[in-house]
Amino acid sequence: MISTEDLFGKISNLPPKYGWQAGGYSCRCIRCNDRFQGRKRASECADCAYDETIDRSPPTKEDLELWNKMLDDIIGKHNEK
Numbered sequence: 001m002i003s004t005e006d007l008f009g010k011i012s013n014l015p016p017k018y019g020w021q022a023g024g025y026s027c028r029c030i031r032c033n034d035r036f037q038g039r040k041r042a043s044e045c046a047d048c049a050y051d052e053t054i055d056r057s058p059p060t061k062e063d064l065e066l067w068n069k070m071l072d073d074i075i076g077k078h079n080e081k
């Protein structure tokens with residue numbers, strides 16, 4: 001017999017947190033890539049949202065500089081055409 005978990009992935013009734021929201025859609029977690037049952041645009045499973053070991057600190061100045069450089073490269077290449 002196929003269980004509900006096979007159809008929708010992991011199920012949780014925990015309150016919303018970060019990208020996790022309970023619901024009836026089959027979603028895929030951006031962090032662990034597991035299927036889970038959640039709200040239509042939920043991006044991560046309850047396991048990951050409630051995993052306090054995951055680093056959720058905001059990007060550093062270095063991260064932002066690297067990101068801006070990457071965007072400049074993309075835009076620069078686009079403008080050369």
Ligand SMILES: [Zn+2]
Binds near residue numbers: 030033045
């Ligand atoms: Zn996950």
